[in-house]
Amino acid sequence: MATTAKPLQTALPQTSPRAKxxxxxxxxxxxxxxxxxxxxxxxxRIIGPIVVLTFLFPYLAQFVASRFTTFVADYxxxxxxxxxxxxxxxxxxxxxxxxxxxxxxxxxxxxxxRRSLEPLLSTPLTNTELYIGKTLAAMIPPLISSYGGMAVxxxxxxxxxxxxxxxxxxxxxxxxxxxxxxxxxxxxxxVVSSQTTSTRAANxxxxxxxxxxxxxxxxxxxxxxxxxxxxxxSGITALWAIIIGMITGVVLLLRVxxxxxxxxxxxxxxIDQLNLKGLIVRIWRYMRAVDESxxxxxxxxxxxxxxxxxxxxxxxxxxxxxxxxxxxAFLAGILIGNMPEWRLNLPQEASMDGAADVITTYMSxxxxxxxxxxxxxxxxxxxxxxxxxxMFTFGAAxxxxxxxxxxxxxxIFTQVYLAGYDPSFVYAAVFTHGIVEIxxxxxxxxxxxxxxxxxxxxxxxxxVGQAWTAVMGETLKIGIGLVIPGLLLAAFIEAFxxxxxxxxxxxx
Amino acid sequence: MIEAHExxxxxxxxxxxxxxSLDIPAGSVLALLGPxxxxxxxxxxxxxxxxxxxxxxxxxxxxxxxxxxxxxxASVGVLTEQHGxxxxxxxxxxxxxxxxxxxxxxxxxxxxxxxxxERFGLMFAxxxxxGEYSKGMKQKLALVRSMLHNPPVLLLDEPTSAMDPLSAxxxxxxxxxxxxxxxxxxITTHNxxxxxxxxxKIAIIRSGRIIAHGNFDELARQFVGDPIMELRxxxxxxxxxxxxxxxxxxxxxxxxxxxxxxxxxxQTNPAVMRRVTGLGVDVVTLSPVSRTLEDIxxxxxxxxxxxxxxxxxx
Numbered sequence: 001m002a003t004t005a006k007p008l009q010t011a012l013p014q015t016s017p018r019a020k021x022x023x024x025x026x027x028x029x030x031x032x033x034x035x036x037x038x039x040x041x042x043x044x045r046i047i048g049p050i051v052v053l054t055f056l057f058p059y060l061a062q063f064v065a066s067r068f069t070t071f072v073a074d075y076x077x078x079x080x081x082x083x084x085x086x087x088x089x090x091x092x093x094x095x096x097x098x099x100x101x102x103x104x105x106x107x108x109x110x111x112x113x114r115r116s117l118e119p120l121l122s123t124p125l126t127n128t129e130l131y132i133g134k135t136l137a138a139m140i141p142p143l144i145s146s147y148g149g150m151a152v153x154x155x156x157x158x159x160x161x162x163x164x165x166x167x168x169x170x171x172x173x174x175x176x177x178x179x180x181x182x183x184x185x186x187x188x189x190x191v192v193s194s195q196t197t198s199t200r201a202a203n204x205x206x207x208x209x210x211x212x213x214x215x216x217x218x219x220x221x222x223x224x225x226x227x228x229x230x231x232x233x234s235g236i237t238a239l240w241a242i243i244i245g246m247i248t249g250v251v252l253l254l255r256v257x258x259x260x261x262x263x264x265x266x267x268x269x270x271i272d273q274l275n276l277k278g279l280i281v282r283i284w285r286y287m288r289a290v291d292e293s294x295x296x297x298x299x300x301x302x303x304x305x306x307x308x309x310x311x312x313x314x315x316x317x318x319x320x321x322x323x324x325x326x327x328x329a330f331l332a333g334i335l336i337g338n339m340p341e342w343r344l345n346l347p348q349e350a351s352m353d354g355a356a357d358v359i360t361t362y363m364s365x366x367x368x369x370x371x372x373x374x375x376x377x378x379x380x381x382x383x384x385x386x387x388x389x390x391m392f393t394f395g396a397a398x399x400x401x402x403x404x405x406x407x408x409x410x411x412i413f414t415q416v417y418l419a420g421y422d423p424s425f426v427y428a429a430v431f432t433h434g435i436v437e438i439x440x441x442x443x444x445x446x447x448x449x450x451x452x453x454x455x456x457x458x459x460x461x462x463x464v465g466q467a468w469t470a471v472m473g474e475t476l477k478i479g480i481g482l483v484i485p486g487l488l489l490a491a492f493i494e495a496f497x498x499x500x501x502x503x504x505x506x507x508x
Numbered sequence: 509m510i511e512a513h514e515x516x517x518x519x520x521x522x523x524x525x526x527x528x529s530l531d532i533p534a535g536s537v538l539a540l541l542g543p544x545x546x547x548x549x550x551x552x553x554x555x556x557x558x559x560x561x562x563x564x565x566x567x568x569x570x571x572x573x574x575x576x577x578x579x580x581x582a583s584v585g586v587l588t589e590q591h592g593x594x595x596x597x598x599x600x601x602x603x604x605x606x607x608x609x610x611x612x613x614x615x616x617x618x619x620x621x622x623x624x625x626e627r628f629g630l631m632f633a634x635x636x637x638x639g640e641y642s643k644g645m646k647q648k649l650a651l652v653r654s655m656l657h658n659p660p661v662l663l664l665d666e667p668t669s670a671m672d673p674l675s676a677x678x679x680x681x682x683x684x685x686x687x688x689x690x691x692x693x694x695i696t697t698h699n700x701x702x703x704x705x706x707x708x709k710i711a712i713i714r715s716g717r718i719i720a721h722g723n724f725d726e727l728a729r730q731f732v733g734d735p736i737m738e739l740r741x742x743x744x745x746x747x748x749x750x751x752x753x754x755x756x757x758x759x760x761x762x763x764x765x766x767x768x769x770x771x772x773x774x775q776t777n778p779a780v781m782r783r784v785t786g787l788g789v790d791v792v793t794l795s796p797v798s799r800t801l802e803d804i805x806x807x808x809x810x811x812x813x814x815x816x817x818x819x820x821x822x
Contacts, residue, residue, distance in 0.1 A: 031608045035594075042596045115590035119653065121558050122586035123609045124578040263558045278520070466520075 025129055032125070032133025033140065036107050040141050046103065050141060053096040054148040061088045062156035083225050085157060086170050090224070092153045093178035094217060096145035100182045101206055104138035104189030109202040112193075112266065121263050131190070131261040138186045146178050169235035177220065177239065180246040185209055187253035194260045216242070252394040255456035260464050279469060286473020287480075308481035311447075311474035318446040318453070322399070326442065329403035333410020337418070342411075346419035375491035383441065383483065387448040387475070395452030402445045428505040433494035440486030447475045447483075509534040509661055509692035510555060515564035517550050517716075524550045526716035527564065530694075532709070534660070537683065537693040539707035541700065541805055547716040548696040549589060552663050555694065556586050569660050582610065585654035587664040591646045595639035599625065599649060602638060603656055610657040617656070624652040628678055643670040651679060661692045668702060680706060700801040710801070712808045720808040728799050731807040734771045736797040739780070740764060742790035751787060755779055767797060 040046050065088050069081030111117045120130065154171070157164040188209040193202045220242060227236045288296035289307025297303035336342050382401060389397030409430065416423050451471050458467030510532040517525040525547040532538045540548050553559040555568055557577030566573045569583035594602060600621060607617025625631050628648045633641060641649065647670050654662060667683070668676035683693060683706055697703050703710060710727055712720040720727055728735075741748070741764055749758040749766055756768035756776060770776040777794060784791055 028609075031605070035597075035605050039594065039596055114592065114595075115588070116592035116594055118558070118588045118590070119586065119592045119606075119650070120609075122556050122581060122584070122588070123606070124582040124611075125609060126578060264560060267553065267558060 025126070026132070028125055028129040029131075029133035029136065032120075032130060033136040036134060036137030037140050040103055040107075040137070046099065046141065049099060050096060050145040053099075054145045055152060057095060058092045058149040058153035059156060061092050062153050062160065064088065065157065066161060080225075083230060085164055086166060086174060087221055087224050089150060089153055089166075089171070090174050090177065090217070090220065092149045093146045093174060094181065096149055097142045097178055097182040097185065098210070098213075099145070100138050100142035101185045101189050101209060103141065104135075104186045105193050105199060105202045105206060107134050107138055108190055109193035109196050109199050113198055117266065121266065127262040128258060131258055134261075135186055135190060135257070138189070139182050143179065143182055146182070147175070150175065150178070167231065167233060167235070169233060170230075173235045173239045173243065176243050177246075180243060180250055181213060181216075183250045184246055184253065185213060187250055187257050190257040191253065191260055194257070194266055248396070252396070252456055256394065256464070259456060259458055265463055282469045283473045283476065286470055287476050289477070304481060307477050311477045312443065312482070314474060315443070315446045315450055315478075318450040319442065322442050322446040322449060325399045325403050326406045326445075329406040330410040333407040333412075334414045336407070337411040337414025343418065344415045346415060346421075372488075372491045372495040375494050376487050379437070379441070379487050379491070380484075383444045383448070383487075386445060387451065390448040390452035393452060394456050395449040398445050398448035398452060402441055405441075425502055425505045428501045429498060432498040432501045433490045436486055436493060437490035440483055440490060443478060443486075444483045447478045451475045509536075510538075510566070510568050510694060512551075512555065512566040513564055515551065515554055515566050516562050517547075517554060517559060518562040523716050525554065525561075528713070528716070528718050530711060530718075530721075532692055532694060534692050535687055535690040536708040537687055537695060537706050538709045538711060539703035540694060540696045540711050540713060541698075541703060541801075542696075542713035543809070546713045548713055549665065550716075551713070552586070552665060552694065552696060555580075556584055556663060557581050582657070583659055584661045584663055585657065585659040587650055587654045587662070587667055589665045591650035593638045593641075593646055593649060595637065597638055598636065599630065599634050599638065602649070603653065606653050606656055612657050620656050620658065621652070624655055627682060628652060629675070644672055644675050647671055648675060648679070651682075655682075655686075660690070661694075662686070663694045665696050666698070667695060668697075668699065676702070700805060704801040710804075712805060714809060714812050719812045720804075724801065724804075727804045727808070731804045731811065732799050734769045735773055736767050736769050736799075737773065737777065737780075737794060738765060738767050738797050739784070739794050740792040741784070742792055746789075748784065748787070748789060752780060752783060755783060764792075 065081075065085050068084055069078075072078065072081040072084075111120070125133075154166070157166075189202075189206065192205040192209065196202045196205060220239065223236060223238045223242075224230065227238055229236055285296075287307075289303050289310070290296045291306065297307055382405075386398045386401040389401065413423065413426060416426050451468075454467045454471045455464050458464050462470070510530060512528055512530040515525060515528045515530075516523070528547070528551055530538065540551065542548050550559065554561050555566055555573060557568075557573045557580040560574055568580045571579040571583060573580050594605075597605070600618070603621040603625075604614070604617055607614070607621070612620070622631075625634065628651065630645060630648055630652070633645060638646065638649065647668075651664070651667060654664065662683075664683075668679050671679065680702065683695075687693060693706075695703065695706065704724060707724075709721070709723050711718050712727075720731065722730065736759065744763050745761060745766060749761055752758065752766075752768070756770060758766050758768045760767045768780075773796070781791065781794060
């Protein structure tokens with residue numbers, strides 16, 4: 001046993017005062033990637049399926065494509081055979097990337113479970129470097145297999161008896177789809193596994209990734225078979241839309257992953273057990289506008305002043321983004337309304353008598369109260385749906401569902417204008433109650449956007465869970481304090497006052 | 509080298525570490541003792557810039573744990589509670605990986621790795637996969653990893669757990685040697701004998717709070733009182749306790765021995781000796797009764813439990 005110690009060499013200075021450049025960040029990330037990839041290639045449970053899916057499965061798929069095409073051609077259904085070939089190319093690419101999910105769960109939560117993550121977290125590597133390194137490590141082996149498998153499949157078809165000549169853009173689309181699908185699965189797996197402490201829990205939660213992906217593959221398959229532009233040299237439009245949508249999803253998931261993949265979250269949080277009671281208690285605390293000394297708002301005025309208006313102020317950029325999107329939607333409605341193919345052929349000289357009759361009939365029977373509740377329900381359910389969907393789409397759904405109304409409004413205004421009608425009755429019909437309703441909808445949409453988006457960038461010093469809980473409390477405050485009363489008021493105006501104004505505009 | 513001021517960590521309303529202040533100068537060893545769940549690991553994680561403190565400040569090797577986390581982590585070597593090795597790798601490959609992470613350079617990594625592997629008696633296992641290592645070997649390799657970049661500060665969680673006595677001695681010797689080389693250590697351990705042997709200062713943490721902090725003598729005085737001396741005589745005491753009553757308070761006695769507590773042995777013991785010999789009694793020994801760190805630890809925890817109970821009753 002030797003005990004004589006030789007002097008040790010000290011590490012190089014780790015970081016300069018300047019911020020790290022992307023080259024340095026990527027270089028450090030690749031240290032992790034190299035180790036992880038090497039480790040993956042040592043595991044026969046990963047290598048086995050990769051080899052089979054790269055070499056054997058494409059060959060089998062190519063054989064099936066060849067036989068199937070010949071078979072259906074004998075019955076005059078050549079088109080089915082032709083469209084099966086790119087479909088199988090997509091499947092050949094997808095199967096290997098499904099392994100990326102397994103590797104991602106293994107490299108993130110597996111390492112946590114084996115307790116080998118903490119030594120890594122104790123090193124000078126930044127959270128981003130660790131995150132990029134591990135994400136790349138989870139993607140590289142399956143993508144190599146996927147691209148390899150597709151090459152084998154395509155090679156077999158190009159040089160085999162079928163001598164298939166694919167649309168190059170369709171092949172590009174399939175490769176892009178494969179890549180973004182791998183990215184979605186890996187980035188999703190990071191989110192799942194960074195919040196769990198066991199591979200069992202992570203595997204259970206992974207169904208939230210694999211099920212939507214499988215459904216998406218089915219949608220893509222249908223599109224590839226049925227798309228009217230399947231032969232287009234610029235690719236299938238619907239597939240481009242899916243690719244762009246998934247890239248957006250990847251960007252958002254990367255942001256969430258980067259926010260979640262930090263030392264604090266990794267060592268301090270788990271969602272293996274959902275503490276619903278604790279969650280409700282915390283949200284309740286935010287809703288009651290509890291101040292720093294632990295005192296809730298003492299009366300309604302204080303609750304509004306400190307709680308509701310404080311929450312509105314904290315909506316910040318979400319309000320401006322919502323206003324911008326609403327404006328863009330309205331302008332888009334005007335633009336679409338001006339396109340000849342979308343124009344309505346309204347009669348050039350229309351009588352408003354019919355409209356006045358309808359309103360008079362409406363006002364003559366006592367059904368305004370029913371109308372009021374209908375209007376509240378109509379607006380309320382759209383906002384509720386937008387909020388619920390926003391929670392699962394990082395806020396994106398909030399900016400899709402509600403602005404659609406403004407797109408339609410822009411379109412209708414344009415048609416009225418183009419038909420040469422006096423637009424004042426439309427203004428009266430929209431803006432009388434819109435003066436209350438529009439700001440309320442903007443507030444509600446902005447709150448939904450913030451609720452969904454907060455997980456992508458929690459405020460400094462807050463974990464994702466803490467930030468979401470706080471924003472949920474604030475959203476509820478805005479909902480109860482402003483949105484519901486605002487919708488009731490707007491509906492009252494719409495049911496009882498708007499018809500009167502419209503009538504007076506129409507000269508009734 | 510390690511300065512923590514009022515360091516606090518709260519997890520969802522649970523106070524894991526409560527206003528912990530520490531000052532560990534260069535070249536010294538602090539043993540952080542405490543029951544499981546007392547806040548030792550959380551404290552170490554804050555000092556490693558893995559967890560951000562909820563409040564309070566800390567500087568490690570001159571760097572702020574919040575403002576300069578990467579510099580802090582580059583300056584510390586951490587031995588985690590679990591060794592956390594990559595079991596499909598071989599030792600040198602594993603250390604090469606960490607060398608790259610610490611930007612040590614290939615040659616320096618290899619040189620340091622071999623030197624440390626030699627020091628800890630692991631040269632024979634260089635080409636073994638880490639999965640084949642015994643528990644003690646894994647622990648030693650984890651220590652090698654923590655020392656690989658020759659950090660000025662080492663934070664070691666149970667450094668000798670799972671080790672055989674010889675390996676544990678190798679580790680203790682390494683710590684003593686590095687301490688001489690102005691390395692600073694914070695060791696968390698349940699091995700009180702080892703803590704006593706290695707540490708210049710001891711801190712006891714319970715329920716997130718430091719309940720005792722000082723060197724052994726200071727803590728002994730605080731928790732188990734003034735030193736106790738034992739006087740053994742040739743023959744029987746024969747009323748000696750009464751004869752010494754104006755000098756000391758005898759706490760216990762037998763046929764040929766008695767024990768008394770002294771605040772200042774340097775003053776009192778010579779007077780006792782003069783009195784005893786003056787009475788014609790032959791003294792066999794006059795020696796301090798050894799007090800263990802375990803006595804101090806148990807007493808500190810007991811007193812804190814009492815304080816907590818009083819606080820709850822009030």
